[in-house]
Amino acid sequence: MPPCSCQSSKSVAFDDWGSNQDEMSPVCISRSFRMNVRLDPPAVQAEGQGLKIFCFAWTTWKPADLALLSEVRAAFKTCDGYSIFSDKQPSTKEEPDVIVVQVPHQTLSREDGSWLYHRNMVGLMPAWTHLLESTVDKYDWLVNVEFDHLLLTSKLRLSIATHLAILREGRQEQQHAAGGPLLLMFGNAFLFNQDMVREMKRQWPQLGATAPGGHQASGCPMFMEGRFEWPASCSQDIVYPNLVTLMTPPVPAYGSPGCGQRPQDFPLACFELQRQPVQELGLDQLQLVQELAKLEHSNQTELLATELMAAKDVPLWHHLSDPVARKMARELLGP
Structure with a gap:
């Protein structure tokens, strides 16, 4: 069975995420944790600690992003390498960890509050061109997060190792996927292993083509033409799951591209604060963090603990x- 086959009843085949073209290949997404997989916790922990991770993000420097810059940097500095991409520096001072890339002309002016709204691949495509021309393939994983993600790198390493261990103990196609190019979807954060990055680099002359300036899809990847969101938008949580189906050969992808969705066979990797059950707790973000910190040293079973335990x-x-x-x-x- 090929690595991206969706024949098992435990997998759901999504027809290339909104494409209206029947000939496209599906991508396998998983939906609830398979509890009967036997893992070796010390081995998983050791593998996670040994992973070399490169973290990166794209930002347009909206006020909320500027307010979070110091915290994003603090998290990224616990990765083995990192970069922040934008079309300009955050201030008049040049920041060495901010890489400026060229963004083609857009219909909306940059001063418009909706500039590149749901079009972040317009910035991520030149960011990927820069990454693939550098030495990032020396890292085990490249991790694309957003500024509104809290990133806990020690747990990220452990979660990657856990996903790999589950794949190695899984079905035949999962075992095969663990040894080659692979995309992990941790909500709307995406993780690319070294083999996938190398394949992306090899295929970038085709994958990296974008719509020209003046086109409604200006800057969006051309491989999305005729697919969901085209030409008005190109969000990374739509584009990346499509990307794997169009690589030659297709790359297996596991996890969920929606934060807060527990995928089959794997543990939850992204906690969504805007989920209704969390909002119904009536806690602000500071209180949520404080309550979760208590749970780290508690076995509470009340509703509050149940909602936050995830x-x-x-x-x-x-x-x-x-x-x-x-x-x-x-x-x-x-x-």
Whole structure:
């Protein structure tokens, strides 16, 4: 069975994420944790600690992003390497960890609050061109996160190793996937292993083509033409799952491209603060962090603990946008 086959009843085949072209290949996404997989915790921990991780993000420097810059940097410095990409520096001072890339002309002006809204691949495509021309293939994993993600790198390493261990103990196609190019989807953060990065580099002359300036899809990857969101948008959580189906050969992808969704066979990797059950707790972001920190040393079973228990071991929190809460989370739960 090929690595990206979706024949098992435990997998769901998504027809290339909204494509209206029947000939496209599906991508396998998983949806609930298979508890009967026997893992060796010390071995998983050791493998996770040994991983070399490169973290990167794209930003347009909206006020909320600027407010989070110091916290993003603090998290990224616990990776083995990192870069922040934008079309300009955050201030008049040149920041060495900010790499400026060229973005083609857009219909909306840059001063418009909706500039590149749901079009972040317009910035990520030149960011990838830069990455693939550098030496990033020396890292085991490249991790693309957003500024509104809390990233806990120690838990990220453990989560990657756990996913790999589950794949190695899984079905035949999962075992095969663990040994080659692979995409892991931790909500709307995406992880590319070394083999996939090398394949992307080899195929970038085709994959890296973007719509020209003046086109409604200006800057969006051309391989999305005729697919979901084209030409108005090109969000990374739509584009990346399509990308794997168009590589030659297709690359297997596991996890969920939606934060807060527990994938089959794997543990939750991204906790969504805007999920209704979390919001119904009535806690602000600082209080949520404080309550979760208590659960690290508690066996509570009340509703509050039940709702937050899912976040205890996840490496990513989505929409943790309060800089004070982010700093507290990093200090209490990190690194």
